[in-house]
Amino acid sequence: MDQSVIQPEKMELVVVTHVVDAITFWAQNVTEKINEKINVMLTEKCPGAPILMGRPSSHKVYGARYSEDKCWYRCTVQQQSEDKFYILYIDYGNTEIVSRSDLVELPEELQTTGLAKKYKFWRFHVSSEQDSPLFSQGKSFLHNMIHGKKLRVHKKSVCFDGTILVEAFQGNLDIGEELLKFKFAKVSLPGNRENSLPTVNLQECTGLWPSRNAPGELDTLGSSLGCMPKLRPIFSDQKPQIIKEQKTSVAVQPVEKLNAGQEPLAEIQSSKTDVNGQQLCSQDIEQAQNETESELQRMREVINDKDLEIKKLKEEGSAIQQHASLLGQQLEEAKLELQILKESYEKTKETEHNHPTTFANRISQLARKVDSLRKLRESSPCSTDEDHLLESITIIMNYRISMPLSSERLDLAWKAYDQTLENLRGCQTMAEVESLVNIRNEARGALLTAVDDFLQEVDKLPINERLDRLKKVASSLTAMFSSVMLVEQTEERSFEKFCEWKEHKQKKIKNVRKATDEALLALSSWATRLSKFSCLMEKTSLTEEDVAEGVDEILMNADKALCEELSTESSEQDDQEREMVCNAFNKAIQSIQREQSMLKAIRQKYEFNTQFKQEIQQWQIGPPKADELFAVKKRIRSLRSQLRWKLVEVSCLEEAEELDLPEILKKKEEIAETRNALFQEISHEKKQYIILCDLMKRGFPELPVIYPDADINGYMSSAGLLMKSLDRDMFDADPMRELSGRRPLLSTDFQGQKIVLKCYAVDEESEAKMLEQAAHYHRAQQQNPTTTVPLLALFCGKSDPLAYVMVPHYSNGSLRAIQKSSPLSSSEVRKVMKGVASGLQGLHAASLTHASLHPNNVFAIGREKGIVGDYDFTKTPEQRVSDSGMMAGSISLVAPELKQGQPPSPASDMYAFGGILLWLHVPDFSGTLESERQNVEFCGLGLDATLHKLLSKLLISSTRLSASEALKEDYFISVDV
Known part of the structure; x- marks a missing residue:
């Protein structure tokens, strides 16, 4: 059928999961997104879920472990044979015996x-037929064509067993027509598998089957054939297209009759040219109706024969059922008779055991039992797992350390102290500072008292010894009960129940052993009497009655005691006892973990408060001051004045009519010394700022208000990046003309390091924006310092409207420069781009979009370490991404979604990353990246399979990887192997 006549909204998109035969398959609806969620839940639930017990229910869903990948999937049980189950995986359609x-x-x-x-x-x-080679070939043909692929299906009807009858298309390809073309399937209509019905005419005015007599007859016919599943009524919008398109009264024959009836069809076609064509069509219709009626009559006769056969089979089945019932009754009687014989045998055996035929046998049995009990007592360990668990519980319960009483008072004192600091942070005027500082000092004094009490109380506690003891107990318990699975929740009285059970068991064993010892002692006493009586060398007062008295009872008691102790010692724990031991073990481990956490928290709290006490004690005399910072600033101003004067002197000497070269060299040496001393003082100034900022955070938030000239808040807001003491004229800088296309770049030295000064023209508004963006980047860079270019300093010119960003100078280290002079090898590209991906990962984690990733802004240090460069902090991401430099060779690094008006995002950074990666491997690539149509092709480029896979995921917007996901791809994992 031509899919163009099917309305698009009537089509469904499915993905094929299993092929049954040449015309039957299972598939999932593509729009359903719960498959991943179900897989996650199965992975979590199934390993700990109870195994199926008893007979399964056909209406329930179970979890099954698939034999191929050992993963868990949902299924229903179709059939059971002993402990083998024939199951259907309901999310995929395949079956298996498990x-x-x-x-x-x-x-x-x-x-x-x-x-x-x-x-x-x-x-x-x-x-x-199913066993024929053509059947297997048809199944393989359909499997290769559609398995794991997406199809568009048009639903035509639904069988009563739930099977959906559809037309299926793959692109413009009609799958059914392909099966028909290769003769793997035949055309049929409902109720006609082997073309046994005659041609039936379909007319628009009379419905689907106009020539039949009654609906009841049609149902009977359809159900009797058994060649296809019985269909539900056809949907209102799913009438055969041949009915919808028919515009005349000419009858159209079903498809299955086209091959069998070629001659009638040729006659009908030739009759169209005849003048009496209408009459011939009417005759053909009448003839077809007559043939159909005769065929229906024949089928009714076949149905009657089948009904008689079914009735006969039912009678035979009833007789077989009655015979099976009789056999079952006989089997139950035989089982009962066997049970009676078994009980009789056990009684006879017990009688022979309790009443041996001879005295020698009784003594022999006693000797064997005594020997067995002796070996059992000698081999039994002094301490069992249960005894060790009981000992561990005693250690856990009786020697625990509780939270010090002073801890709560300390927490309250800290809360009050923190509130005073918060009030000071909100203070903006000197008028309020003094009173708030006094309140803070009072709260600090109370806090120090609470700290002393807490430290003294903790000093008396054996925390480290207790932690070591608990660690040993936990290790030994875990080793002994390694097979026991830890659970989060245990019964509250687990310890009590275990101790009661263990005490009862020990008492029982003690009583049993005592009874055995007494019985054997009585037997030994009798043996002694017998020995004395039997000795003819000595006279004895024992009589015959003394020796024979109670012999049977003594032997019986000894045998009974021995049997009971042997049974008690060799008995195993039942399920209830094992559960009790497991619960006690779990609670013991949980109690250890809770106490360990509490003790570690006490120790950390002790260390923190000890450090706080030491820090506060150094400020008892007076609060910290910014005098050192101001002294450094004064020295900086002096050195800067000296430097400026010396520069003027050199300039004058160089412009004199007669050059004094020795004097000029001397002045330049002095300038270099002054500049180095100035930079050292600026470094000292930064250290002072760091100290003051740290003091401000830890307990002296009033410092910015007391010392406004120090501008501590400005330093902190720039993340320590802003250095106001620096100025352009302090540097002996050379312009980098070859790289200064967009903005001036200056190369110079700073504290022995080669650096680059990037110049930005700013006004008051853009300066604040630049500081904010630079500080944000600087904070993110400090979290991941090895994969992004660091910002060494930022300062504004005092004599020009320029802002300067100081970064390290990587001479010829950009990817563009390296690829131009000595291109990277494939292994070097992997290492470099892995570092770049890590840098992007850090920026994206800090909610930063780079939007300026191109070969000039990515550096390869030592041809192995890739780092991401900084960007223009005066521009927004939208402005940065529109720069003309976003190219790698002929590859545009601007993501397709940006061209459609979407804002830059981490995904657009990853597109640029993918473009650079492609350029590094294929520098002369001149193709088109049609990512918006998701048709990126790299055939013929000779790319590695892992690289091809990664590029496809980076250059397609709908499935583009994040930086963290890209680092997990096989292409980068192989770098570490």
Whole structure:
């Protein structure tokens, strides 16, 4: 069928998950997004879920472990044979036979309808038997064509078993027509598998089957054939297209009759040219109706024969059922008779055991039991796992350390102190500072008292010893009970129940052993009496009655005691006892972990307060001052004045009519010394700022108000980047003309390091914006310092409207310069671009979009370490991305979505990253990246498979990777191997 006549809204998009035969397959709806969520829940729930017990329910959903990948999937049980289950994976459609150990119960939230549905091609049936080679070839043909791929299907009807009859298309290809072309399927209509029905005329005015007599007859016919699933009524908008398009009264025959009826069709076609064509058509219609009625009559006779056969089979089935019931009754009687014989045998055996036939046998049995009990007592360990657990519980419960009482008072004192600091931070005038400082000092004094109390109390606690003891106990318990799975929640009385059970068990064992010892002692006493009586060398007062008295009872008691102790010692724990031990172990581990956490918190609190006390004690005499900072600033002003004067002197000497070269060299040496001394003082100034900012954060927030000239807040707001003491005329800088196309760049030295000064023209508004963006970048760079270019300083010119950003100078280190002189190898590209991806990951994590990633702004240090360069802090991301330099060779690094008006984002950075990566491997690439159509092709470029996969994911907007996801790709993982 031509898919162009099908309305697009009637089509559904599915992805094929399993192929059954040449015309049947299972598929999932593409619009359903819950498959990943179900997989995650199965991974979490199934490993700990209970195994299926008893007979499964056909209405429930279970979890099964698939034999191929050992992962868990949802299924229903179709059939059971002993401990083997024939199952259907409801989210994919494939089947498998699994054992009971691979089936688990699923919670209620996973008891939902399967994601996969069963589809069959409409008006087709398989053209061969199941065991034939053509059947297997047809299944393989369809599997290779559609498995794992997306299809567009047009639903035609639904069978009563839920199978959906559809027309399927892959692009412009009609799948059903392909099956028909290769003879893997034949055309049929409902109820006609082997073309056994005659041609039926379809007319628009009379519905689908106009020539039939009654609906009841049609149903009977359809259900009797058994060649196709019985269909539900056709949808109102799914009438065959041949009915919708028919505009005349000429009858159209079904497709399955086209091959079988070529001659009638040729006659009809030739009759169209005849003058009496209308009459011939009427005769053909009448003839077809007559043939149909006769065929229907024949089919009714076949149905009656089938009904008789079914009735006969039912009678035979009833007789077989009665015979099976009789056999079952006989089997139950045989089982009962066998049980009676077994009980009789056990009684006979017990009688022979309790009443041996001879005295020798009784003594022999006693000797064997005594020997077994002796070995059992000798081999039994002095301390079992249960004993060790009981000992551990005693250590946990009886020697625990509680939170010091002074800890709560200390927390309250800290809360009051923090509030005074918060009030000071909000203070803006000197008038308020003095009173708030006094309040802060009072709160600090109270805090120090609470700190002393806490430290003294903690000093008396054996925290380290207790932590070591708990660590040893936890290690030994974990080693002994390694097979026990830890759980989050345990019963509250687990310790009490275990101790009661253990005490009862020990008492029972003690009583049993005592009874055995007494019985054996009585036997030994009797043996002693017998020995004395039997000795003829000595006289004895024992009589025959003394020796024979109670012999049977002594032997019986000894045997009974031995049997009871042997049974007690060799008995294993039942399920209830094992659960009790496991609960006690879990609670012991949890108690250890809780106490360890508390003790570590106490120790950390102790260390923090000790440090706080030491810091505060140094300010008891008076609060910190900014005198040192002001002294440094004064020395900076003096050195700067000296430098300026010396520069004037050199300038005058150089412009004199007679050059005094020795004097000029001497002055230049003095200038170099003065400049180095000036830079050292500026470094000292930065250290003082760091000290004051640290003091401000830790307890002296009033410093910016007391010393406004120090501009501490300005330094902090720039993240320590702004250095107001620096100025352009302090540097002996050379212009970098070859790189100064967009803005002036100056190369110079600063504190022994080669640096670059980037110059930006700013006004008051853009200066504030620049400071904000530079500070944001600087904070992000400090979190990931090895993969982004650092900002060394930022300052504004005092004699010009320029702002200067100081960065390290990477001579010929940009990717463009390296590729121009000595291109990187493939392995070097991997290492460099992995560093670039890490740099982008750090910037994106700080909510920064670079928007200026291009070969001039990416550096390769030592041809192995890639770092991301800074960007123009005076521009917005939208302005930066529109720069003409966003090119790598002939590849545009501007993402397609940006050309459509969307703002720059981390995804657009990753597009530029992918473009640079492609350029590094294929410098002369001149193709078109059609990412908006998701058709990026790199065939013929000779790219590595992992690189091809990564580029496809970077240059397609709908599935573009983030920086962190890109680093997990095989292309970059191989760098570490």
